[in-house]
Amino acid sequence: MTPDAVLHRYVTLVSERHVDTEAIYRLVAADADLLSRWLTSLDCLADPNQLRQALGDLDDATLIGISRAQIWAVAPLGTTARLGFDQWRSVLRSSCLAISISNAVDYPEAEAAQLRTLLAISGIKLDHDPLLAELIDFRGAAPELLADAHPLLRMFAVIEALEHQNEAKAAALASELFGIEPGDFATMVEDAEHRCAVIVADLALDDELGDNWFDELWIQAQLLAFSSVLGRQRDMAGLIEAADYAARGLFGQEPGYFFLDAEHGVLAGAENSEFDALTIGLARSTSLIAEALRAERPMEMLEDVTGPVVDRQVLRRLRAERATAVPMIDAELPVGVLVLRLSDEDRANATDTMAAFATELAGWVNVRRWDERQRTTLFDRYRARHEKRLREIVHEANNPLSIINNYLHILELRLEGMPEAQEQLKMIGEEIRRTSDIVRTVVDFPEVADGPTGTPPEPRRFEVNDVARKVIELLGGRAVATGIEVSQNLVPGVSVVSDEDRVTQVMTNLARNAIEALHEGGVLQIETVPGVYRSGRAGVEFVVRDNGPGLPPEVLERLYEPKTTTKGPDHAGLGLHIIGRLVAELEGAIDVRTDSERGTAFSVFLPNLT
Missing domain, CATH: 3.30.565.10 (Histidine kinase-like ATPase, C-terminal domain)
Known part of the structure; x- marks a missing residue:
């Protein structure tokens, strides 16, 4: 759990008008909880180059918004136990030892080794990082079984021995796995301690803060964290993408979105998602997703053979045994339901955070829907105005055509005895008629869904x-x-x-x-x-x-x-x-x-x- 000193520094960094991306990277690279959430949000490996690139690709506004969301994701509430500063520093020092050992054994990815070690010591496993997953899966293996293993797995065994036993045990293991002399290992430990001290000093951390310096601002600040990201989106597709981004940071997952179709009385899965083929009736459905919106409160869903099939389908798509269906309601106006996985590791206040997320998202969904209705209304007005103008043009264009046709008829009478002239006048008359027909088709405006044609062919x-x-x-x-x-x-x-x-x-x-x-x-x-x-x-x-x-x-x-x-x-x-x-x-x-x-x-x- 990230200590207050780190969170305080983090808040300071992301509150600046112009964000220092490298400063954020250095702080994130020192804290396992923040690091794991950023890697999950950005969907990148525990690799310094990838993480720096991904952070650099974000504009300032997005970086600030997501950074704030990460704060409230890792911050504890009330009396929840959190990692002490000395404990946090000990974990950081152990991860720094990975750099010292990497340099000694010519392992080329020393900084990536430090990041993965920091996460593994804290027991954090990211499914999209196979090497990190192996550190967790093979921890505790007997030394003789590690002889030919990946260098990082052997390093981690040495570091774990230092972290959980003592320096003598760790030195002996370093000698067995890498051939490092005890005296050289002692120097590496000193180097790791020095490296850790430099990082702490560089981060300008204040470890004298009280335990509850930000708890009172929890809910309000949490909403502001992702509201700025959601508010910049201009359509529903962008809004859902931004909500996914924030939810990955807050909850480590993407929710299932079901939006209310009031006209048909159903909850429809979001378009272009795993749920877009699912439609849940609102009035009589036994689904807990529908019940959450009817009752206007969260409903816990469990995988149960006696439960509604549609709920079990949603759980399957979420790859979950448990989930919570959270109603999205904006100023008493129902908008839809979010469905998020639940696990035993979730904080006690996780459902409160999910409810706050759903309420904020509901507000932005209504804003975007209003914008889309306004755009449709403006288009309809524009279309009506131009249809009216085109009808006026057609009416005025047909007047001179009618006059020309009248005079053509007079010419036909005067040139009645001249067959060649009559043939040419007939051709001119046909072209005038055809022109008049073409002009009239201008006002045959089809609806957009009707396709490009006005009048059908006359075969x-x-x-x-x-x-x-x-x-x-x-x-x-x-x-x-x-x-x-x-x-x-x-x-x-x-x-x-x-x-x-x-x-x-x-x-x-x-x-x-x-x-x-x-x-x-x-x-x-x-x-x-x-x-x-x-x-x-x-x-x-x-x-x-x-x-x-x-x-x-x-x-x-x-x-x-x-x-x-x-x-x-x-x-x-x-x-x-x-x-x-x-x-x-x-x-x-x-x-x-x-x-x-x-x-x-x-x-x-x-x-x-x-």
């Missing part, structure tokens, strides 16, 4: 060649004006059951992109292919091909994503993104072949829709 059979001819007619003038040749390779009888407007939009966008990529003398070709089968579905294919410079790799990597365009203010960088979406809506597929020498070809497969 009917049509000739893909007719679409190709119309696209060539629409864009041919622009192509010719820039010196680009437009050709077609249309196989007769290429028909499909699909959405003609969407197909026209896809082909038009691909052809327009090709024209923009070509220079004078370039060639654009549209091809159609009947009788194509993909994934067991019958359909057709069309190809838009150019002999331009090809697509660079960085464009190919994100071909169908919205992007910033370099084409100028008339382009939004959405063309290929829209093409990809439309093809998906048509249940089709799109492939691209590109080469800097031969240009680019987009092939679009269109299945027959039912």
Whole structure:
């Protein structure tokens, strides 16, 4: 048990605005209880380099918060017996002997040997440190059985002899296991005493403190210790991760979290945890976890074949025979239940600390839930405001389209005797109608869960060649004006059951992109292919091909994503993104072949829709 002098110094260090990480390391490396809790929290071996690195990776705020949590984890309450300063110093001196012996026998990890010896003398075993576990498991082995054992196991046997017997017995064992002369061993013991004195002086410890200097502040300070860590988290996932971090420091374990779903009347295991598949009914359940929240007090759970299966499942996931279910309640508002292992070694006040932890966590859970509800509300308001604005834009855009359509009708009447003009006017009318339909789809906002589409496709059979001819007619003038040749390779009888407007939009966008990529003398070709089968579905294919410079790799990597365009203010960088979406809506597929020498070809497969 950490003595008051060490705790007092620890509190002083972590109360500073700017934390001295190395000073914390030196103090932690001198106290077995603090050291074991830090190693558990950081999940690292009793290795000085690993521990220093892990401490250094923490920002000041996190280091302070976790350090404070460690204080209240090791601090005793009331009249609980604690280690006297002289006893603590004796353990530290014995661990320093590991450094002296390591140096004498050329053991390369002297400082790590000291840390493991400090923990082993105190009977502390960390499951994630196999070598430390062996020190505990093989302690007390007969000297003749240690002859070929790991050097640290032999060192520990010598140190234990000094700690529990006398220096003469330890010297004899050092001679037997390492060939160290008694006189040399006496020097090592003196060196260890000197090293211990230097550490104590360097730590500036005050051993004249009273026994109860901080007991009155226990609960309040304990809450502050981890509250600062929890309060910095911005979502539930981060909050649970921080709570795990604090709980490992406070209790040496990660709890099971069950959060109240008031709408459905159940306690649900935290997402992405071992408990996320477990749901406990609140009203009638015989589970002690549910009873803890109903009764608003902790319930002790025992592994019992007659107990509720869900409780036994939780115990199994906690790898425990005993546990306590602690309600999380914030200002009389139930939030959920924490479940933590219990053992015979727990302090008498452990359940009080667990209850305080649960109450503090409940408050932060409610804060984060409120934040998430606020973000959802703000998003809904933002969405509603922009939907309203888009509807206004659509309404205003349809007005000039209607006027253009009216004048187009007048032109059709005046040019009634000119068939070629009539055909062109008809094509213009179809494009105006298609534009109006596209504009109207802007306001068909689906819910996020509904996927990307607004209106579903309207399938009917049509000739893909007719679409190709119309696209060539629409864009041919622009192509010719820039010196680009437009050709077609249309196989007769290429028909499909699909959405003609969407197909026209896809082909038009691909052809327009090709024209923009070509220079004078370039060639654009549209091809159609009947009788194509993909994934067991019958359909057709069309190809838009150019002999331009090809697509660079960085464009190919994100071909169908919205992007910033370099084409100028008339382009939004959405063309290929829209093409990809439309093809998906048509249940089709799109492939691209590109080469800097031969240009680019987009092939679009269109299945027959039912």
